[in-house]
Amino acid sequence: MIRNKWLWPALFVVPAVELFGFVLVSSYLGAPKTLLLLVFTSIIGLLMMRFEGKKVLQDSRQQMQEGQVPGRTMLDGLCIFFGGFLLILPGFVTDIIGFTLVFPLTRPLYRGFLLKWIEKKMKNGTFTLYRR
Template identity: 35%
Template sequence: MRRAAILLPLVAVPILEIYLISRVGTAIGAGNTVLLLLAGVIAGALVIRYEGRRALRRLQNAMTENAGPHDTVAAVPGPATNRAAADAGLAIAGGVLLIIPGFISDALGLLCILPFTRPLVRRLIGGAVGSQVAKRTRFGAAVGEARRMQDQMRMHQPDGKVVQGEVITPDGAHIWQPGDNTPEPGPGRLTG
């Protein structure tokens, strides 16, 4: 049953694409249909080139903002990094769907690249993938536990905001402050 659910779209979508291309071809002519399909291929290549680069740049910026005290990326990415990664993936997937000849794939590609429909597609795919990961593996629980541990390791104000500052022991010895990224431990400094 599960294989039939996977194979049905793989067989049905190309048949629907051919049917739709033939219907459009009879309505506007074969030459215009070919030009429309070529326009989709060119648009997809441009989307991958420009929007993909821009989305990857946003992902890189979000990962740099998520860096810890030693300028290393945190073990568990934050929401901005996840959103930027999903946008980068959707932009590239949208470009690939536009390159594939057909009007259904073009419509799905446009849903992935348009700025006002991308958040909806991101939530839809994220919810489906997240529920499947949580159901089928222990990875979902491990990610949730890692995020809880990361949140516990940060200092928080009562309203939940992260407090930036230095760490001082009860006896007043300075342990760490932002900018202390020296690899060698000194007196009163934490290692690692």
């Protein structure tokens, strides 16, 4: 059973918004150019995700070798992973959000929200950290 109160509405709202965006853009560009644009943005986004993901891995390895905990770098990795997932989904709204998650200049906005969410979950006991 899925308990997240936002998941079910998102399963209906996101496709509706993406369909509306597709219809709107295709009314200006035409359907073939709109499909080409969707494929192009997905390819560019996946390439960005790959590049930024490698950079985050290198940064986290370097921080661990220096004896530091790569906390911020791990949050960047989560943002890049989720952004890449959104870039794979077809649609303009998910592509825009995915690009902003993958792009290094806009990623700190999401990182701050993610950090506050994790802190809130840890304080109320719904997020548990396990160590080996």
